[in-house]
Amino acid sequence: MDFAFDARTEELRGRLLAFMDEHVHPAEAVAAGQREAAASPWDVPPVVEELKAEARRQGLWNLFFTNEHSLPGPVHGAGLTNLQYAPLAEITGRSPQLAPTALNCAAPDTGNMELLAQFGTEEQRRLWLEPLLAGTIRSAFAMTEPDVASSDATNIETRIERDGDAYVVTGRKWYISGALHPDCRIFIVMGKTDPGAADIRRQQSMVLVPRDAPGVQVRRAMRVYGYEDHYHGGHAEVVFDGVRVPADHLVGEEGGGxxxxxxxxxxxxxxxxxxxxxxxxxxxxxxxxxxxxxxxxxxxxxxxxxxxxxxxxxxxxxxxxxxxxxxxxxxxxxxxxxxxxxxxxxxxxxxxxxxxxxxxxxxxxxxxxxxxxxxxxxxxxxxxxxxxxxxxxxxxxxxxxxxxxxxxxx
Missing domain, CATH: 1.20.140.10 (Butyryl-CoA Dehydrogenase, subunit A, domain 3)
Incomplete structure (x- = not known):
């Protein structure tokens, strides 16, 4: 392992450090003021969209999207390795509320984009991955549940049941990051399709559930030590009350969740x-x-x-x-x-x-x-x-x- 950063990494570090000093850090107080003055706590401060536009203009966009996730068609990111991205992510950590979002490198979207790139169908990528990469929508990953120890994923109780050409999702989740963001359009939901499977790690599956699907109920915002993560769309309690989605919304295969x-x-x-x-x-x-x-x-x-x-x-x-x-x-x-x-x-x-x-x-x-x-x-x-x-x-x-x-x- 070479301890020196390569030329590409050094060049991006220089540009990103300048972006942080010239745009992100000065925007921190501005964003806080805009958020306090907003009609809804979940409204996106206008300065955030300005930062995103500037990051795209400077080519500091989707830096997390590594070479292994390269897709056919237009260039989606910088095509970096994990080693090249690491020092750049460190820089964004100096302003964790603004910088990752500005660069379209914020969780949970990053993980969801990687998941769709690796396991999504061509149609799922077209409908959800492309707009996520463009930064025009946001997403949420629904796994954690309040009634079971979710640190053991085999405990998940949400049901995903096949019904003809559809899946029916029933369950209660919480601390679902991004669910309250006004641009959230899609949930990736983990639940059990075969709770009786002998291999407890083959009982779970994942499905794509549109945010506006009938039966999706975002109940409340969950606080973290008294804070609500307004910039990233909060952490919500969400109920899926018999939500029906087409069978082609399954991610990967049944039992692969x-x-x-x-x-x-x-x-x-x-x-x-x-x-x-x-x-x-x-x-x-x-x-x-x-x-x-x-x-x-x-x-x-x-x-x-x-x-x-x-x-x-x-x-x-x-x-x-x-x-x-x-x-x-x-x-x-x-x-x-x-x-x-x-x-x-x-x-x-x-x-x-x-x-x-x-x-x-x-x-x-x-x-x-x-x-x-x-x-x-x-x-x-x-x-x-x-x-x-x-x-x-x-x-x-x-x-x-x-x-x-x-x-x-x-």
């Missing part, structure tokens, strides 16, 4: 970890600026030994995480997601946990300001802490990783 979910979540996990490193870098920057600007007990905070220790430990931790994430991205490119299974789990365990600690110290250094809306730290902390649950809680990944490690000695 579990395998598709695993294929989708692998890249999603590394994308989150890439952005988390950017969030940590933003926290370190704010911590350092605060330390040199504030005086307590007769001297700058920067001269306090404990503050110096926090900053040093944060720098060491981020450098370690970055190397592990880059190694994982390189392995995904060279040996595939399966070959990088252990590394994907390792970064999913280590990165959110470590970044939560870094942001928490930055909050502490800012005092009351750290938990206020005047700094991004409280929102960054909530987002990072949530990622210890999203895409599988720490303990699930630790269990799986330990089994693989122990397997070498059995």
């Amino acid at each position: 579990f395998a598709i979910a695993q294929a989708r979540l692998g890249p999603g996990r590394i994308h989150h970890c890439m952005r988390l490193i950017g969030m940590a870098e933003r926290a370190i920057e704010l911590m350092c600026r605060r330390a040199v600007a504030r005086t307590a007990f007769g001297e700058p905070l920067a001269r306090q030994g404990v503050v110096q220790e926090w900053i040093a430990d944060a720098r060491v931790a981020v450098e370690q995480l970055r190397l592990l994430v880059l190694k994982t991205a390189w392995m995904m490119d060279t040996v595939g997601n399966r070959g990088a299974h252990t590394e994907i789990q390792a970064i999913k365990i280590a990165t959110p946990r470590t970044v939560v600690g870094i942001i928490d110290r930055a909050v502490q250094l800012h005092g009351a300001g750290g938990v206020s809306q005047d700094f991004p730290l409280a929102e960054l902390w909530a987002a990072a802490r949530t990622l210890r649950l999203a895409d599988g809680p720490d303990e699930v990944h630790q269990r799986s990783l330990a089994r693989r490690e122990l397997g070498r000695y059995r």
Whole structure:
């Protein structure tokens, strides 16, 4: 593995850093003001559409759409490898509410686009993937349920039953990201088509459910530590009350839902970890600026030994995480997601946990300001802490990783 970024990556990093400084960071306060003045909390701030237009103009669009997902027809993205995309995703993590959306690289759309590219039919790609790649619609991924431990996907209770030339979807989901976005047009829903199958990993399937299909009920917005993720379309509780969709809305094959979910979540996990490193870098920057600007007990905070220790430990931790994430991205490119299974789990365990600690110290250094809306730290902390649950809680990944490690000695 070469530790230097190649020329293409360096060129894109330079352009993206300039885009962040000239457009994204100045838009943060503007977007917050526009959102507060909007008639609905889910209205998209106009500045977001301006950022998207500028990103497209500059060719900073669909950067996540790697070479393996290349499709026939027009160019959809930069055609990067995971290793090339990693440092770019890190940069967007410095403004996680605006930058990923501006570049059309925000979850859950990225995972849904990869899923449709890999498993969708030609017609499904035409109807849903093409407009998602164009950024004209948004999407949601409906898997998690409130009544079962969804960290074990075999527990899913939503039913997807064949009825002639249609499937009927019945179930209750929650924390369905993007469902409240005004441009959300399609759900990818995971449920059971054959709950009696002997192989519990062949009981599940996925279907495409239009947002406006009769029986789709978006009940309420779910908060995350008191926050509602307005920019990405919130996290909703959704009920599917006997929703009928044509049989050709099945994704892949019946019984293939579990395998598709695993294929989708692998890249999603590394994308989150890439952005988390950017969030940590933003926290370190704010911590350092605060330390040199504030005086307590007769001297700058920067001269306090404990503050110096926090900053040093944060720098060491981020450098370690970055190397592990880059190694994982390189392995995904060279040996595939399966070959990088252990590394994907390792970064999913280590990165959110470590970044939560870094942001928490930055909050502490800012005092009351750290938990206020005047700094991004409280929102960054909530987002990072949530990622210890999203895409599988720490303990699930630790269990799986330990089994693989122990397997070498059995």
